[in-house]
């Protein structure tokens with residue numbers, strides 16, 4: 001017991017700071033990714049060959065861009081966009097410095113997830129909305145997105161957990177956060193108990209994310 | 224009155240499908256008009272060309288004297304409410320209540336749903352016998368109830384024509400009878416023209432005044448239901464009427 005309290009006395013604030021950094025990286029970059037990713041997902045879905053407004057060239061080009069974004073390993077992306085990151089946020093280290101590459105890497109992932117969720121909406125419901133004389137923006141806002149929302153929310157948990165993994169990688173290049181602590185203390189200094197503590201925190205975080213998103217999705221899904 | 228003039232629809236792709244092949248039809252105002260045919264005959268394509276969910280490859284759709292074939296934008300959306308549609312699969316939004324679904328046409332036309340709109344929508348729900356289910360979600364309703372919500376939604380479009388594509392095909396006999404009766408009284412009370420797409424002669428017999436028989440994208444026979452039933456000319460009509468065995 002006393003060893004546990006002395007552990008927290010020694011590392012508590014370090015772990016607290018790490019957790020806070022991780023949460024900021026996680027939620028800020030995921031939020032930005034969803035703002036852009038939902039837009040891209042909607043464009044992909046609407047311009048698809050059997051979509052509301054098929055546009056072959058745009059759909060193909062956007063699909064390519066998204067795929068390329070998804071194929072670049074995060075660590076490569078992270079270092080290769082340093083100039084852009086510096087221009088955007090003035091630094092390439094710390095929590096701030098890792099948010100632009102996180103957004104860049106997560107957005108294509110989100111775009112595909114959202115596209116998938118939108119594609120699952122039954123076609124006849126959307127056609128019925130069209131037959132009621134709704135414009136395409138109206139269908140997207142009042143039919144397509146609300147119908148897909150439970151599925152999008154389930155996707156959010158998958159995205160958050162994937163981004164959590166990225167933040168740990170980002171930790172390796174000095175972004176801070178739990179991943180950074182695990183590597184610095186656990187790997188370089190052989191302080192197993194610090195590493196275990198960060199892992200426990202990460203596991204709890206994953207569980208909380210998963211069950212929160214599931215609960216929200218369940219609550220808003222009327223099917 | 225709706226006139227279809229030499230309507231053709233060809234689907235491109237691996238092999239071309241001539242879903243509609245020079246279809247000409249006149250549907251008088253106030254009629255209950257049946258379009259019957261076996262699966263793949265082109266019935267859905269025909270109604271979808273009527274409300275322009277599908278663009279005809281050639282030919283014209285003339286509604287109340289206006290050629291609507293090339294309508295676009297706001298005029299097209301306005302026209303679509305003029306010819307409301309009911310689907311086999313109901314087409315309700317699963318995340319919206321019955322009332323919200325019925326209010327959708329107002330949202331589509333003005334971008335908002337006013338208190339008066341909501342009251343009117345409740346009136347339509349009452350009209351289809353579902354006033355007490357206004358707050359229910361589609362998943363909580365039976366097939367027949369869902370289709371009646373869809374009918375209320377069609378009414379909220381203030382249509383002069385209602386297109387029904389296999390509206391009762393997914394329903395049991397009791398719900399089918401209820402929905403057909405409802406459509407017939409709506410036609411009698413409001414004078415709205417109803418176009419009924421079906422593969423069931425029973426449905427035609429129950430509510431239609433006139434009928435056209437569609438075979439492989441062509442109209443092979445048309446006339447009043449009494450005439451066609453009494454003296455079917457085409458083999459497929461006789462088959463559909465059960466006057467010719469398919470088991471030979």
Ligand SMILES: Nc1ncnc2c1ncn2[C@@H]1O[C@H](COP(=O)(O)OP(=O)(O)OP(=O)(O)O)[C@@H](O)[C@H]1O
Pocket residue numbers: 234235236240241242260261262263264265266267268269422
């Ligand atoms: N989007 C499409 N692309 C290619 N072919 C199509 C398309 N829609 C319909 N068809 C073809 O057009 C023909 C007519 O189809 P349609 O759906 O109009 O038939 P239907 O009479 O409504 O049949 P059912 O009773 O099964 O609903 C079929 O051969 C079908 O395969």
Ligand SMILES: [Mg+2]
Pocket residue numbers: 266267268388389
């Ligand atoms: Mg059909």
